[in-house]
Structure formats: C-alpha cells, structure tokens
Amino acid sequence: MDITVTIIMEEVNNPVNLNFHRDALFGDGFFTTAVIKDGCIIHKERHLSRLQESAQRLKFEHWNIDSLSSTLNDIVEKYSNSIIRVSCSRKQKERGYAISSNSQIYCDIAVQKLVEFKHNSCHLKFAETPISVNSMLAGIKHLNRLDNVLAASECETPDQEVLMCDGERVISGSRTNLFVKLDGQWFTPTISNCGINGITQNVVIDTMNDLGIDCLYKDIYRKDFEKISSVFVTNSIVGIWPAKMIETTQLDWDCVMKLKQKLKVKVK
Amino acid sequence: MDITVTIIMEEVNNPVNLNFHRDALFGDGFFTTAVIKDGCIIHKERHLSRLQESAQRLKFEHWNIDSLSSTLNDIVEKYSNSIIRVSCSRKQKERGYAISSNSQIYCDIAVQKLVEFKHNSCHLKFAETPISVNSMLAGIKHLNRLDNVLAASECETPDQEVLMCDGERVISGSRTNLFVKLDGQWFTPTISNCGINGITQNVVIDTMNDLGIDCLYKDIYRKDFEKISSVFVTNSIVGIWPAKMIETTQLDWDCVMKLKQKLKVKVK
Numbered sequence: 001m002d003i004t005v006t007i008i009m010e011e012v013n014n015p016v017n018l019n020f021h022r023d024a025l026f027g028d029g030f031f032t033t034a035v036i037k038d039g040c041i042i043h044k045e046r047h048l049s050r051l052q053e054s055a056q057r058l059k060f061e062h063w064n065i066d067s068l069s070s071t072l073n074d075i076v077e078k079y080s081n082s083i084i085r086v087s088c089s090r091k092q093k094e095r096g097y098a099i100s101s102n103s104q105i106y107c108d109i110a111v112q113k114l115v116e117f118k119h120n121s122c123h124l125k126f127a128e129t130p131i132s133v134n135s136m137l138a139g140i141k142h143l144n145r146l147d148n149v150l151a152a153s154e155c156e157t158p159d160q161e162v163l164m165c166d167g168e169r170v171i172s173g174s175r176t177n178l179f180v181k182l183d184g185q186w187f188t189p190t191i192s193n194c195g196i197n198g199i200t201q202n203v204v205i206d207t208m209n210d211l212g213i214d215c216l217y218k219d220i221y222r223k224d225f226e227k228i229s230s231v232f233v234t235n236s237i238v239g240i241w242p243a244k245m246i247e248t249t250q251l252d253w254d255c256v257m258k259l260k261q262k263l264k265v266k267v268k
Numbered sequence: 269m270d271i272t273v274t275i276i277m278e279e280v281n282n283p284v285n286l287n288f289h290r291d292a293l294f295g296d297g298f299f300t301t302a303v304i305k306d307g308c309i310i311h312k313e314r315h316l317s318r319l320q321e322s323a324q325r326l327k328f329e330h331w332n333i334d335s336l337s338s339t340l341n342d343i344v345e346k347y348s349n350s351i352i353r354v355s356c357s358r359k360q361k362e363r364g365y366a367i368s369s370n371s372q373i374y375c376d377i378a379v380q381k382l383v384e385f386k387h388n389s390c391h392l393k394f395a396e397t398p399i400s401v402n403s404m405l406a407g408i409k410h411l412n413r414l415d416n417v418l419a420a421s422e423c424e425t426p427d428q429e430v431l432m433c434d435g436e437r438v439i440s441g442s443r444t445n446l447f448v449k450l451d452g453q454w455f456t457p458t459i460s461n462c463g464i465n466g467i468t469q470n471v472v473i474d475t476m477n478d479l480g481i482d483c484l485y486k487d488i489y490r491k492d493f494e495k496i497s498s499v500f501v502t503n504s505i506v507g508i509w510p511a512k513m514i515e516t517t518q519l520d521w522d523c524v525m526k527l528k529q530k531l532k533v534k535v536k
Contacts (some may be wrong), residue, residue, distance in 0.1 A: 002373075009379070021376070112276045132400050143295050153365075
C-alpha cells in the first residue's frame with residue numbers, strides 16, 4: 001500500500017500554487033470512450049455532443065469544444081486505429097465540494113491500442129449491486145461510477161455481463177445499454193433517474209427507425225424477462241453484443257444476429 | 269482549457285508500465301477529513317474504523333490500517349494543528365470498471381492549515397439537487413460526490429447550508445449531517461440507502477446518550493419541518509453548527525447553543 005503525503009500550508013510569504021484536481025477528489029467530471037478506425041472517430045459528432053451536454057449539466061464554465069475537437073483531429077492522424085478515453089474535470093485552489101468561480105477545466109485523453117473483442121455472445125445475469133439513482137445526474141457519463149465498478153466485478157468470465165436494477169426496474173448492463181424483445185417488439189429502458197445515454201444505444205435506435213423497425217423506450221421490469229425472447233447489449237467498443245442466455249434461460253440468439261446484420265452499426 | 273494526451277500503446281518490445289488510477293477515472297475509493305489539534309487527531313480511532321469499514325465494503329484487498337496509522341502519527345508530530353484529508357483508491361494495469369486481482373491500493377494524505385471557522389450559525393434551505401441513492405454505497409464516505417458538488421454549489425453565502433433529499437425524505441446537508449428537534453425530541457435521519465455515516469454525527473449521538481439526552485434515528489420528511497423547532501448540522505471541521513433559519517422560518521437557536529455547551533463535543 002503506497003502512501004503519499006502532500007503538505008498544503010499557505011503562509012503570507014508562501015502562497016500555495018497547488019490546485020485541487022476534482023476528478024480524484026469527488027469524481028467531479030465526465031468522460032467518453034470512442035473507437036478510432038481507419039483514421040475516423042466512429043460517431044465523433046455524437047461523442048462531442050454528449051460531452052457538450054455533460055459540461056452544461058454539470059456546470060462546467062468556459063467549456064471549449066473546438067480546442068477538444070482539434071486535439072482529437074491531431075490524435076486521429078497519428079493513431080488511426082485505437083481506442084480513446086476523453087475525461088474532463090476541473091481544478092481549483094479552494095477546498096471543499098463547492099465549485100469555485102475560478103475553477104479551470106482540464107481534459108485527459110488516453111490513447112490505447114484497438115484490440116479485437118473475442119466474445120460474439122454474452123451470458124447475462126442480474127447484478128446484486130443496484131444502480132445509483134439521481135435524476136440530476138441521469139443520462140450523463142460522469143465520473144461517479146462506483147456502482148458500475150462493483151457490478152462489473154460481479155462478472156465471473158469475460159463473456160458475462162450483469163444487469164443493473166433500480167428495485168424491480170432493469171436499467172442497463174454494468175458497462176452496456178440494454179435492448180429486449182418483448183411480445184415481438186424491441187424496447188430499451190427509459191433513462192429518467194438513473195443510467196447513461198449510450199452513444200451506440202442511440203445509433204441503434206436511429207438505425208432501427210430508419211429501417212422501419214420500431215424500437216421504443218419503456219420501463220422494463222425483472223418479471224418481463226419471463227416473456228422476453230431476445231436480448232442484446234451495446235457499447236462503443238463492442239457494438240451490438242447478443243445475449244445467448246439470461247441466468248439459466250436460453251434466449252433467441254439468431255434473431256439478434258439477423259438484426260445485427262441488417263443494422264450494420266459501425267463500431268469498428 | 270488544458271488538454272493532456274497520454275499514449276498507452278503496448279507492443280511486444282515495449283510493455284506498458286502505466287497504471288490506471290481509479291480515483292480520477294471512476295471515483296473508485298473513499299476518504300475522510302479530520303482535524304489535528306494540539307498534536308492529536310480528533311476522533312482518530314473513529315476515522316480509522318470508518319476507513320477500515322469502507323475498504324471492506326468497497327472490496328479493497330490487502331488494506332493495511334497499521335501503515336496508515338503510523339504515517340498519521342508522523343504527520344501529527346510535525347503538523348500539530350492542521351486539517352488532513354486521507355483519500356484511498358486503487359490502481360491497476362487493466363482498463364475497464366472491473367477490479368483486477370492485481371490492483372494496488374494507494375492513499376493520498378493532504379495536510380492543510382487549520383483555519384478558524386467564522387460562522388457561528390447557519391441559514392438552511394432545501395437543495396434542488398437530490399441525494400444519490402444506492403443501498404450498497406450508503407453510509408460510506410466514498411469518492412462519488414457529484415451530488416454533494418452540485419448541492420454545495422447551490423449555497424450562495426458561506427453561512428448557508430442546503431439540505432439534500434431523497435424525494436420527500438430529508439437526509440443530510442451538502443457537507444454535513446443533520447439533527448432536528450421534533451415534539452421536544454432530538455432525531456437524526458436514518459442512513460439506509462443514501463447519505464454518509466458522519467464521525468461527528470456519531471460522537472454527538474453517543475455524547476447525548478451518555479448525558480441521558482435521547483437522540484433517535486428516524487426518517488425525517490420535508491413536512492416535518494412545519495413542526496421542527498430546532499436544527500443543527502455537524503461535520504468534523506465545524507463540529508456542531510446551529511441553524512438560525514430554515515428557508516424563511518426562524519428556528520430556536522438558543523436551545524442548540526445550550527445543548528452545544530452541554531455536549532462539549534471536541535472538534536478543535
């Protein structure tokens with residue numbers, strides 16, 4: 001266990017120049033993870049627009065989408081096949097939770113190797129960890145992700161994903177959004193007081209609509225899984241991930257594979 | 269807006285030694301803030317025991333309370349009047365939410381000047397930001413504090429504190445725990461699915477019990493404030509902070525001042 005001690009003692013002749021970095025202190029910020037393939041950020045405009053909305057909702061002032069976009073263009077030129085995580089937070093001299101009027105935004109972009117995702121189907125189960133509920137934070141891919149950390153740690157194998165619930169309502173996977181087929185109709189859970197607005201989730205909904213396949217937002221309950229015939233989950237790295245089983249129940253996997261072929265949602 | 273780019277590309281001849289620091293990525297960790305006065309950490313054992321419980325509940329393996337305690341002893345010798353924030357997180361080589369079996373704990377201790385808190389009473393109002401709800405995280409002073417960040421930013425003056433609610437239930441202040449006097453009896457809100465187990469809150473309850481003054485846990489609702497006569501809030505830096513008003517309603521401040529004198533809760 002490493003222990004680091006930082007002394008922050010302001011004296012009259014020794015003004016402290018240290019800033020408090022609020023991502024590490026409070027999870028004060030937001031992020032996105034995107035794929036760069038053949039010199040393009042897949043769904044770049046959607047990622048930028050979600051970052052922009054997150055900045056507004058979390059009261060990030062002097063947010064500059066243009067400088068971020070231009071840095072991303074430089075990265076794309078050098079690393080034409082990679083995964084990027086764009087993480088935005090703020091720093092300030094004042095301690096405490098409250099956002100100072102002098103706070104300054106900073107963005108960290110981590111560029112990683114694009115690795116092949118090997119598992120073409122997943123096995124779902126229900127997470128014991130509930131999803132965190134807060135209507136003011138719902139939809140935002142913010143840095144307060146302890147519920148996802150604990151839920152994702154419940155997965156026992158790399159092809160497993162766990163579904164996170166708010167009581168009886170099923171909201172999402174630990175690192176994915178959810179789509180279910182119930183009575184012959186596709187649904188995805190309503191994001192009202194918890195969950196993340198997924199980029200791939202939105203691309204899938206829009207593509208389905210374009211093709212004349214209805215997909216509606218709806219509150220989905222655990223008991224609905226007695227009647228749900230097909231399930232898939234989505235994220236920006238994996239794309240559409242069909243489920244073969246939920247708990248011990250077999251699902252109609254072929255139906256999802258056919259839909260996936262029709263949609264041709266670009267993720268890589 | 270500062271933008272930093274980190275390249276994490278593992279090649280056969282270039283194994284990446286970079287670790288992902290999960291406090292900044294996901295708010296994966298916990299903390300405590302304590303006062304050192306005249307060479308003692310006030311309520312040291314309680315702080316250590318809450319850190320220990322947080323480590324267990326958030327599945328921090330190889331947690332070493334002894335090395336932390338001994339570092340704190342060194343700090344106390346050098347900085348006999350100060351405020352410390354002990355922040356614990358973990359780092360690992362694997363990306364993603366899931367906790368790796370190779371993850372390593374690290375603790376950052378920030379030592380700051382002990383400054384006089386000038387406001388001997390506070391003005392309360394109800395926060396627009398709701399409190400985040402998750403039964404698996406309730407009670408823990410973890411690093412997912414965006415709800416507190418947004419709520420604390422609603423305070424307009426340094427003597428204001430806002431009360432955070434889960435629907436109609438009133439849980440805590442944005443940076444404090446809550447005590448109310450209702451029908452002549454003191455209560456503090458139940459911590460079941462949200463809120464933090466406060467060190468000073470517990471000291472106050474124990475001291476009241478020692479003196480034969482009943483203080484009970486109870487669900488407290490907004491409508492109860494029509495009948496609540498006195499209110500105070502607590503934390504490790506301020507101690508007992510009596511409220512003079514809630515919204516536009518005057519409160520019995522003298523009653524809290526008398527209780528404060530009786531309790532003599534040590535905070536500084």
